[in-house]
Amino acid sequence: MKIICKQGHRRNQMFEVLPENQGQTGRHKCAGCAYDLGKWHAMIGVPKASDDGVLADLAESQASYVRHKDAFTAYLMGYEHGLKLQNVA
Structure with a gap:
């Protein structure tokens, strides 16, 4: 059974900068959830x-700003942001 993301982060305009991706494991995965995972991993x-x-x-999502976006790139972006937050603390 597919889990569909209903979180508000899928409407975050920061995901507009991500490249599109239609293949591999990340296909249709929520870029917002991937970003959060990367940030968490770093922290x-x-x-x-x-x-x-x-x-x-x-979870999967094809809503709003995460539609067809590269979720692995979102993970990497989240990871980098998490490292920066970790260095500030």
């Missing part, structure tokens, strides 16, 4: 994922 010290297999269990 708790989980090594950065090297491929989009990390997205396998994320």
Whole structure:
């Protein structure tokens, strides 16, 4: 059964900058959920994922600004933001 993301982050305009992606594990995965996962991984010290297999269990979303966006790129963006937040604390 597919889980569909209903969180408000899918309407965040920051995801407009992401490249489009129609393939691999990240296909149709919510870029907002992927971003949050990357940020969380960085903040708790989980090594950065090297491929989009990390997205396998994320919810899907084709709504608003995350439609057809590259969720793995969103994960990497979140990871970088998480590292910056970690360095500020």
